[in-house]
Structure formats: structure tokens, C-alpha cells
Amino acid sequence: MHPAYSVIFFTTFSGAGYGLLFLMGLFAAAQWIDPVRWFGFTGFFFAFSMIVSGLIASTYHLGHPERAWRALSQWRSSWLSREGILAVTGFVPFSFFAMGWVIFENHGGAWRLMAVLTILFAVLTVYATSMIYATLRTVRAWFNRHTVRVYLAFSLWTGSVWFNLLAHLFDLHTPGIGMIVVITGILALWLKRKYWMFLDTSPTWVPPEHATGLGDLGSVKLLDAPNTQENYVQQEMGFNIARKHAEKLRRWAFFTYFLIPWSLALITFESDPWIKIPGAILAVIMVMVGTMIERWLFFAEAKHTTMLYYGASDS
């Protein structure tokens, strides 16, 4: 599948934004952190910026961005529509939650309910995003139980690296936050490795013989394509990264999304401000770059059944 930059940017940044909101909601609902105004302001600023810029980026690949509001209508059947609705309505509890924290420096009482709703909407929105891919039977690399888990894990992991940075900036870091960073990092690593193992070992999804139904005549291979130049379907569905490049990029992704930010986050737990703040910033940059590489591979490694009609030997 063609890796569209707008969608890679959108899923990476909105994922991190929702992950950060989830953790802020969790820490507020559990009263694990004091509602310090500027901590809240900075956290909501980054989370909202990432979510909103992601949503705007996602409209860039539309043929008619001005009609984007119509995408909110088909929640009964379409996960894309559900995602849109959740993304929009989520701003109601998010805004009240932010108001309580930043303006009234309070996340108890009714504000606490808003924190719980924030947790719920953050999880549901990322879940809906991942279900857009996980329900497409045409793409084996997406239509599996790993897709949703990996999206949720990466949202939480990138969010917790951001949360770690904020906690350091405002000197509110606790061993609990350190624990969350350690665990969510390992979770993202473990689930992604399981996904890649699945991808490398899963048998052919639809063989070319089933695409044409001509298997009784023997093996089927394309002799003549219908067109001489690539058409839309080939450009959109035909992108396929060479296996050796994919392996190299998987290694780079491992270093950038996991090893470097995870190690940096560990170093920042106990060190003086001159090390921990630049370390935590670098961890955020690395995890975002690494997640974009991971997301790029999520598209580039995915094969679509349509390509069986254009000479692909498996799907």
C-alpha cells in the first residue's frame, strides 16, 4: 500500500496526543498528580496541537476537504465515520477537563468525571482509527488482531514519553511515571515484534489462483496487463517495499521508537536538570521519528489482494 505522508503524520501525532491525554486523565482521575496550572497548560497545548494538526493533515489526502463534515454521518457502518465523530465529540470532555485543570487548578469532583471521560474518548478514538485498517479483509497485514493492539500500544508509549518530558519540565516526576514509561515502552516493543513475526510467518492470504478462479488449469501468471502505464489502483495499492529494505527499516525503527528513547527516559529518572531535560526532549523527538518509520512500514509492507490481477504472486 502506498504510504501517504498525511496519514502517517496524522496517525503518529494524533496517537501521541491521545496517549498524552489518556495519561493526564489517568493521573488526574487517580489523583496521582497535583493540578499545577502550567503543567496542565503545557500538556493540553501539546496534546491538542498534535491531535488538531493530525486531523487537519488527514484532510489533505481528500479529494474534497470542504466536504469533510459529511464523514460524520455513517457511524452505523463505517469505522472512519466513527473515528471522525469520536475525534470531534471528544473535545467536549477534553475541554472541560482542561478548563478544570488550567483555570480552576482542580481535578476533583465533577472535573474528575471529565478526566474519566477523557480517558474513555482517548482510548476509543485510537481504537476507531486502528479499526479502519483492522477491518479491511483485502490487506492481510492489517486484517488481524495485532493491528489494534499495536496502535493502542504506540499511542500509549509515545504519549508516555511526552508525559515524562512534561513531568521533568515542571519537576513533578515520580517513580510511578518512570514505571509507566518503562512498561509502556516494553509493551510497544513486544507487540510490534509479535506483529512482525506474524507478518513474516503468515501463509498466503489469497492465492492468485483464487483471484481469477483459474487454478484448475494450473498455476496462473499475468501475461499481459490491461494498461501500459500504471493506473490509480497500481499506484495506490501496488507500493511494495523490498524485503531487505524492510528489514533495515525495521532495525532503524527499533532503535528510534524504542531503544534510544527508552534508554534516554531511563537516564533521565535520576540525573541533574542539565541532563534530564535535554534527554527527555531528545527521547520525544526520537520516539516520534521512530513511530513515523514504524507507521511508514505499516503501509509499505502491506500487500493488497487487487495486485493479484496485476502480476503479484501472493497477497
Added chain:
Amino acid sequence: MTEIPQNTSGKKLGLVIDLDICVGCHACAVNCKEWNTSGHSAPLPDNDPFGQNAEGVWFNRVHTFECGQGADSRTVHFPRSCLHCEQPACVEVCPTGASYKRAEDGIVLVNEDICIGCKLCSWACPYGAREYDGDSGVMKKCTLCIDRIYNENLEETDRVPVCVSTCPANARHFGDLGDPISEVSRMVEERQGYDLMPELHYQPVNKYLPPRPKSADYQSEQPKRLTPVAARPENEEAGGLFRWIDRVLTR
């Protein structure tokens, strides 16, 4: 609503494509393009038509496959267009309701006035039947010539999809596959018509008829070796009158 509607009439309009007969002439694809570029989904883009990167939207494309190996191999021409599935994933994923399946005859269409061009339907279609029109920013697809099959301005014989009426080999057939005694349904039953990628459970309405098996003694049916015509010596002399003319002229 992009939910799949309850089919009210039991009517399932679609095509039956006979892979035994198709000669791969692409006439169906060309005439489809010609009709539809001024029909329901007009116009269909044609970018750089005479240049290096000719590219555009076609609803119907003919692939050619080689099946089997060696003396037993065969070339099969394979026209491919929207199969108007009974469970069309392209309709379910549509966030705007632009993609819909008609309750009355099962035709899958796009309402271009509300399509946002997100392309998700083309990702959901396993058959590559939907093509994006970058000029107008909307998705386009086969309409089963909705502007012909109900068109009372046309002669009754012409009220079929243009790919069917144009096929010089009569490899394409149009009819109601929901009616078990229709001509197309009987054809499917007789020839064991099949679905493409049945394991994905989209239940395509269009059916394909497999190439007929080769006759058992096709090897012995090969042309007999003919007597070589080139055995005659090059300067063999003519007889009679021609011999005399030859002599006169070569003098």
C-alpha cells in the same frame, strides 16, 4: 446510509463473463470508456493520452493470464469490472454515504455530489474495481450502465450495459442473477459459474464461466504434416506454349 439495504425485490442485476469465449480484444473496455465518459459518471479522466504517461479512469479492464505450463498451458483473457457484491465492503466503509447499494436491483453506485474522495472504498475493494478521479476529486466505478439499462429512449435490445452489446464474441451477458430461471442464472448453473475470491465473503453478483476443458485427444488433433511445397527445383522448365515464350524472351 452506507449500511447494506435489505434487497426488496430479490433482483440482482449483474454480468456473466464467459472466459472460454473472450478473445481479449478490449472492445468492451474501450466502448465502456467511450459510453461512460459522457454518461452517469462523466467525464472520465484521460491524462497525457498521447504521451509517455497515458493514464486515466477505466471501469473495465482486460487482463491476460497464462494458466498451466508447457503444452497444457492456455492463455485466458480476463475482463474485470465491478462485481456489484451482495456484501460490498466498499459501501460499508464509506464515511459519507456516497457509496451505496440500490435496494431495488443491487447496483453499487457512487453519489459524486457527496463523495469526499477519501479513497477508503478503493482500499476495501479486493477486485480493484474503483478508480479515483483526480480531476474531480471523487471516486468512480462501473454503473452497470444504469443510464442504458433503464433508458426508454433506446431500442429495447440496446438496454444492456455497453460492454455486453459491444462484445463481438458474445462473451458477456447481462441479466438478473437473483432470478433462478433467468438466462444468465441458467448459464451459471450449466457451466458452473464461480465467484472471484470467495474466501473474502463479499458475495459478488457477477459470475465467471470457466474455460471449457480441452478435448481429450487434442494432441492428435494437431494439423497433419503437409507435403513441403518448396521441393520443386527453382529453374524447373515450363512446357508447351510457355516453354516457347520462355525461350523467346530469354534469347
